[in-house]
Amino acid sequence: MSLKIDNARYILTVDRERRIIQNGSIIIDNGRIIRLGKAAGLADARADRVIDGRHLVVTPGFLNGHMHISYAHAVRGIFPDNLASPLAHVFKLQMAMTEEEEYLTTLLGLVELVKNGTVCFVDPGSTKFPDACLQAYQDAGLRVILGECVSDREAPFPLPRYTTDEAVKRTSAFIAKWHGRLDGRIRAWAMPFSPETCSAGLMTALKRVADERRTSLTLHHGSGPQALKDYQARHGKTPTEYLESIGVLGSNVVLAHSLGLVDAEIDCLVRTGATVAMCPVTAAKGGRGVAEHGRMPELLAKGVKVALGCDSPNNSNHLDIVRAMNMAALQYKDARQDTRLIPAESALEMATFTGAQALGIADEIGSIETGKKADLVLFDTQRPEWQTLFNPVNNLVYNADGRSVHTVIIDGHVIVDAYKQTFVDEPKLYAKVQAVGEQLMARTGTSFPRSRWNII
The missing domain is CATH 2.30.40.10 (Urease, subunit C, domain 1)
Known part of the structure; x- marks a missing residue:
């Protein structure tokens, strides 16, 4: 038509x-x-x-470059502000979800994404049951970039952990099965969780898989004073220089979050063509110290392609990329007391054309x-x-x-x-996901006060 x-x-x-x-x-x-x-x-x-x-x-x-879609709608808002890190609870809840529960929460995530203007998003390996969610992807009509989260080292929270060989085989099989489905609306990437939870051997093997399959790789990445100290002690390099040294960086690699980078690390991204997906609302809500650790202006000034992301409904707590644009445009002006930083036009570019460049799909969408x-x-x-x-x-x-x-x-x-x-009855879906949340918290023993104020 x-x-x-x-x-x-x-x-x-x-x-x-x-x-x-x-x-x-x-x-x-x-x-x-x-x-x-x-x-x-x-x-x-x-x-x-x-x-x-x-x-x-x-x-x-709009493109959402880092969006854990599958679990958080069922328990959105349960974590109090004074909880230092919710990750242990996040992964416990996620690992406990059934196929039906993940389908329902994914469907709700898709409703929120598309009604706020997102047409394409990267789910960085958080969906356990993509076969169960396929109907939701088809019905909602969005473009989905997904993969299987893998790790091969011990982590401080429960992650899918395999031997290095098994993780590589699972990733290869996932890409072969999913890449190009739904008339090309589904893309499959390699998705090692992070350099801290994946060996050099695993990350380099997955980069080879991504190169051979002509697809991409994304992983969580950050730097900062403690990370710099740790990596210098172990490898004699910054975290980003370490990734470059083992051959993981390239134009088909998207590093998520990327707070705390020093100038030498930004230069690594420039040399290798690697890109970044930043989640400005998560950074602000989590007290990550944008004034000290945020380098979005420097990344853009050096020509690094940056996409925006909403992270998850329990980190930014919303899936509205317009609000992410707003935060990106505001937080650096205030943090550095310079109103010239991240003008409105740059914020819109990161949600559209520059974001599409970061994800390697600007030849098709983004403008x-x-x-x-x-x-x-x-x-x-x-x-x-x-x-x-x-x-x-x-x-x-x-x-x-x-x-x-x-x-x-x-x-x-x-x-x-x-x-x-028109792809789902929203009130019925809301009721089902509310019930999923109640059941999931009871099943996992997860409990937080409903409010600091009395609910009577």
């Missing part, structure tokens, strides 16, 4: 010229953008369906250009937070959030239509 978005108030193309088309139209056919320009020049173009864009701002679909896949988000400007409208990028990043997402299009299909999706 062909589709026309007619006379949009603004189209934020995020193309290479960064054009903003006022009063513009987009023509879509067979899942791709076939024409784009001023509405007057496309007035005669016909389509099977026409969306009146007079009150809409159109952006490329609004003729020939690219039709992955679009349409924002409703007939809302108070969009008033008044002179600079649409500023309005989007500083005023709005995902609640003003009116329509979402993926592969030319309307997935969210006038705020509504």
